[in-house]
Amino acid sequence: MRAYRLLTGEDDSAFCHKVSEALARGWVLHGDPAYAYDAGSGRMRCAQAVVKDVEGAYAPDIKLGDL
Template sequence: MTTLYRLLTEEDTSAFCHKVSKALARGWVLHGSPAYAFDAESGKMRCAQAVTKQVEADYAHEMKLGEQ
């Protein structure tokens, strides 16, 4: 059993909520609290949420985490 980790990020729009909701629907679990920060380069607020998932496979760098 392997624990996978992803950090989901997006501008502060409904797209971020949809991204997190999609991950949850695919079996990912929230890990910690969300983060919210100003992106000075774009001039917009950004959100981040870590998620984890247990999989029945050995970890490989080539894994496409979003497809797990």
């Protein structure tokens, strides 16, 4: 099965580390990153989709971060 995650966070080094950790764990970038201004916090927010091929079938209780 192909698993999909959308990583999100503030535009800072913590977000970059989140994406880097996913890549180190075998996830692959999927599409371009997205950026948006969060008027509530006054900060930029980022999103990056990642995918990973894993064994087994999809189930709604899969913890994607553990794959």
